[in-house]
Amino acid sequence: MCIALPGRIRSVRDVDGTPVAMTDFDGVMRETNLLFVPEAKPGDLVIAHSGFAVRLVPAHREELRPTGDGSAR
Numbered sequence: 001m002c003i004a005l006p007g008r009i010r011s012v013r014d015v016d017g018t019p020v021a022m023t024d025f026d027g028v029m030r031e032t033n034l035l036f037v038p039e040a041k042p043g044d045l046v047i048a049h050s051g052f053a054v055r056l057v058p059a060h061r062e063e064l065r066p067t068g069d070g071s072a073r
Helices: 061-066
Strands: 005-015 018-023 030-035 046-050 052-056
Touching: 018 046, 018 052, 030 046, 030 052
Parallel strands: none
Antiparallel strands: 005 018, 005 046, 018 030, 046 052
């Protein structure tokens, strides 16, 4: 089973021509490749899978982001 997680981009840098973000996944910081969503910027919420951001979450949908306890934020 594959799981994609929402994360908040904190910073973006260029690595050999590819944008890479430091992304906050509920307090856990991970590098996330932005190859599929190069328009992403700090503050954006993305859906990430296997180290790649695969989709931007529209601002009007952010309030529906689930938390680890099964509720929604």
